[in-house]
């Protein structure tokens with residue numbers, strides 16, 4: 001068969017790059033790829049156990065319910081479901097959103113809500129509305145890896161504030177704001193995922209929530225609360241969202257149906273005060289006119305059944321078991337120097353390895369063993385931070401896969417530890433991070449984690465002088 005005359009070339013050559021380079025907007029120079037999206041392409045191979053994605057378990061959604069609802073839409077509302085819709089979204093979708101937010105004690109005004117193409121678009125539109133090149137954005141360290149490319153593409157200066165087991169350190173945030181004040185600068189927004197954070201799994205304590213809202217109010221600072229996981233709690237007591245504590249004056253809220261129903265329907269939302277919302281709506285018009293009307297119909301039908309909360313509870317129960325399995329596997333297969341968080345909800349564990357392990361390099365080795373995770377660096381804007389950490393997802397794989405996946409990662413970690421010891425043996429490396437006085441054989445593959453491993457860890461990587469075991473810094477009065 002003859003080849004079609006104008007086949008696109010699969011890869012751009014250097015001549016092509018030169019030809020286009022002069023045309024690119026300045027912002028493309030600082031654009032970054034989302035590590036997760038890159039990984040999704042690699043981990044699509046069926047033999048790979050992916051602990052990398054942020055995938056909810058959609059296999060549990062009843063196929064019969066899905067079929068019945070789509071059939072009803074086809075029979076009763078095909079014309080509207082196949083048509084453009086209002087940029088703000090259908091009123092019926094907003095009713096569902098208000099119901100979801102109500103389940104966490106929030107009472108937004110319907111007019112303050114816009115339906116977006118996922119929470120990701122909501123973050124993008126908020127930044128599009130507020131950020132000029134050089135503006136300051138403050139977020140957690142580590143932060144949601146998918147937010148980093150957004151901040152970069154609007155050319156923000158991103159300042160990250162450390163997290164510990166109680167979420168963002170508000171004392172550190174206060175110090176950052178003071179410093180900026182002295183420089184005559186003011187952040188455009190503070191971005192936070194307060195509940196079961198992606199990637200760290202930690203949750204902002206009630207006291208810190210109150211302090212953050214007080215800070216926002218006293219400094220007239222906008223806080224973007226991104227809350228995809230709040231309803232996926234499987235332990236501990238529910239905490240009020242920032243939006244509820246603030247009443248919606250200084251907190252812009254981002255929500256999504258992705259983790260409580262389906263990411264494939266691409267439905268999320270933002271709630272913002274009217275002047276901000278007006279600009280967000282204009283931004284969305286320019287971006288995609290409106291959110292999928294077909295999937296908005298699906299959500300309406302689904303919520304009319306009144307069983308959405310029972311489904312969310314069933315997901316939380318499922319994820320609890322998977323979290324337990326992952327924690328047990330980490331205790332068994334990760335070296336004693338490793339630490340990790342033990343979240344009370346959501347989908348992620350954040351593990352930190354000895355300083356000399358670079359999880360970016362480790363990923364290449366892990367992929368050879370058909371297992372994947374997200375390297376910690378993707379949760380930081382600054383190069384080099386998070387190098388020895390990784391995000392592990394426990395919602396998207398079955399328990400057997402989780403056990404096997406962690407075993408394989410544990411093996412590649414053990415190889416790295418051995419290699420490091422072999423290379424540094426006799427070179428006075430006793431004081432090197434992760435190795436004081438230890439021989440390679442002291443680091444077995446199958447080890448029980450120290451009793452102190454697990455929650456209660458400071459997520460900050462240790463400094464070079466902090467010895468073998470990652471520090472469990474005592475919580476000071478860090479409110």
Ligand SMILES: Cc1ncc(COP(=O)(O)O)c(C=O)c1O
Nearest residue numbers: 054118119120144198256258268
């Ligand atoms: C914290 C956070 N925000 C936003 C998103 C984007 O989700 P979506 O666009 O599917 O609503 C995710 C997805 O993983 C997330 O974890």
